[in-house]
Amino acid sequence: MIDLLAHDTRTDEVLLVMNEPRAWDGSDERLHELQERFNAYVSFLLDGELAESHPELAKKHARIEVRCDHIPDARALELLGMIHDQLAFQEIKMEVVVKGRGD
Secondary structure, three states, X not given: OOOEEEEEOOOOEEEEEEEEOOOOOOOHHHHHHHHHHHHHHHHHHXXXXXXXHOHHHOOOEEEEEEEEOOOOXXXXXXHHHHHHHXXXXXXXXXXXXXXXXXX
């Protein structure tokens, strides 16, 4: 369910990566899928799964990176902004990284 889990030694954070290679289409279905994926990632962090599977990382701050091949559309950006703000209450960082084709 988690695309990549790592320890970012530079920042001493748990890094969870969510890969989004598809182009954004602004559909309700796509936004729902994105929200469900975030729910799964946050559940992994907050409901004890991280602590159980990687106890050495359990007390570290966390960051979720959404790695996209395409710039999110307006609806996706709005949702990502709301998710960012909600995660901040849980002291979880969230970043969107857009990489171009061929990078």
